[in-house]
Amino acid sequence: MTENLLEVDDLAVHFPITRGVVLNKTVGHVYAVDGVSLTIRRGETYGLVGESGCGKSTLGRAILRLTDLTRGAVRFDGQDVAGLKGEELRRARRRFQMVFQDPMSSLDPRQSVESLLIEGMKAHGLSKGPEADHARLRELVDAVGLPAGALRRYPHEFSGGQRQRIGIARALCVEPDLIVADEPVSALDVSVQAQVLNLLSRLQRELGLTYLVIAHDLAVVRHVSDRVGVMYLGGIVEEAPATDLYADPQHPYTRALLSAVPVPDPELEDRRERILLTGDLPSPAAPPAGCRFHTRCPWRQPERCDTERPELRQLDGAVEGHRVACHYAEAIREGRLARHTVEPQSFEVDGPSSAPPEHAASVNEILGM
């Protein structure tokens, strides 16, 4: 057994943008994920955070092979998953499951909870006869905090929070090692969100699960994760232990993100310094050269930032495992570089026939899906 459950190496997912009705011509690519490497240790929670369009969901889907990879390797428990096909892939999938954002659209409205849960068990040969299965299902719904009577009911009979519990139970029913949760609580109200977050951490303690939690809410991610990766335009710009990320943010983007998250504390809100980013996220179909963040970075320096893409590296004196992809991280950390104002870039307006939308909210929007 290796210590690392999941190893992702230089993973990239580029979606072709095609035009034309009969003859599809590829006119460009959306660089949704572009060279991401990460490892997740057994039993830990890795949080991926980023704004819409940064490629965090695509990365999660690519790891589970729900999207084809353009390049890169994904090793799950020592086994190369990226090369698996057909039956082999199907069997491997028992060990990594997904919890989706919208519990309503990811549960079949015409299947009862029992049928939803048992389907996976049967497909993976975990069924041990009706008696034993039923006992297992009761145990499952109990574990996620639903009444036993829930098994006979249908998704529409539940509230949003309860549906998310069903989604979690479905992921758990095949006894996976890794659960990828894509925005597991963003569709829920705050009070219910807390219930689901508590449930996830309890299940992890009891079952020894490994999580990859993907979310846009930095506070949520930091709360549940042991380590956090911050994504911007297809790449990880900073990776750190959860406590350290807040205490010592090193990438300009992380700093801006942290200062933008509203905190329910008026005292703190009044006195904290805000780093306001100007402008919008550039399109992942035409990512800026060099450092992806240079178009909005208040610490941008001439030449190097525009031309050379920084690699993740560990700074001197930083906590072990805290890595940042910024050429000038030391200077910024020590306060040797001053912030300057960035003029929001005026973007070109083309006709409606122009290639991808300039500021699409997601990869799907760019691809016109």
Add this chain to the structure above:
Amino acid sequence: MTTPLLEVEDLGVAFTRKGEPDSVAVDGVSFDVQPGEVVGLVGESGCGKSVTSLAIMRLLPERGVRVSGSARMEGTDLLTLSDSAMREKRGRDLSMVFQDPLSSLNPVIEIGLQVTEVLKRHRGMKSDAARREAAELLERVGIPDPRRRLDSYPHQMSGGMRQRVMIAIALACRPRLLIADEPTTALDVTIQAQILELLKELVADSGTALVMITHDLGVVAGLCDRVNVLYGGRIVERAERHRLFAKPRHPYTYGLLGSIPRLDAPPGEDLNAIRGSVNDNLPWASACAFAPRCPRALEKCTEITPAPELVGGRFLRCHNPVPAEA
């Protein structure tokens, strides 16, 4: 205290449908807004915060909705005003910014026309002057290259830019009251920070009063002077923001604050979640609607409606509030 700009009294909204019991969305909401003040309405989905704002703006459909109570703006009751008089007021004296700017902007009309429309209608400006003014407005809300942007269509702009356009339209006639209904919920955090900063600035500059409707207590903490917390169509607690966040007295407010993961808290600890979830048609008539979820519920909470009280400058509706010294 000066005379309030907006005085909402005992506002009730019920959705009626033949053969079915009424669905009560707002159940006796009273609050006021002073000139230039920023007031927050906070609550989870279904608490009636949006319906309250739509009722004040008179944007609810006439059929199938029963509105009661009053909403007086500078002495005139908006709820009994004639349709044409309300049309005069809307956009000029009070205006609104909605959550989703893409569905509230007209997709087939260029931005410039949508901004100048208000100027021509309410300020009687001629086309040329209105266009110049529109460009200035866009510049004020931080849109780069505003003159050229006037000819853009909403789909050519990003979500944050669209929301800026919405704000420009809403503030075009320098209204005295702006209602913003979840203006940043559809946006990314860094863009949200930009928009909130912009709203804060504009409101301070122009002396416009702002009613901020949101589910995010973090947004409220940095922006509002006074905060109203809604649950099940009623205000359960109201206080000045520092007081409210430092010492939440209603068990719901207390629970809500406890269930938010905070950036500055040690991670890994369990959150204090509120059990259960919100239902429709909560029974305020002879009980406290929060009682089934409340950890401090007493026997009388399920029998007697808690009466509103004023305790030390704080409005509270609870039989067994969280002790002040806790």
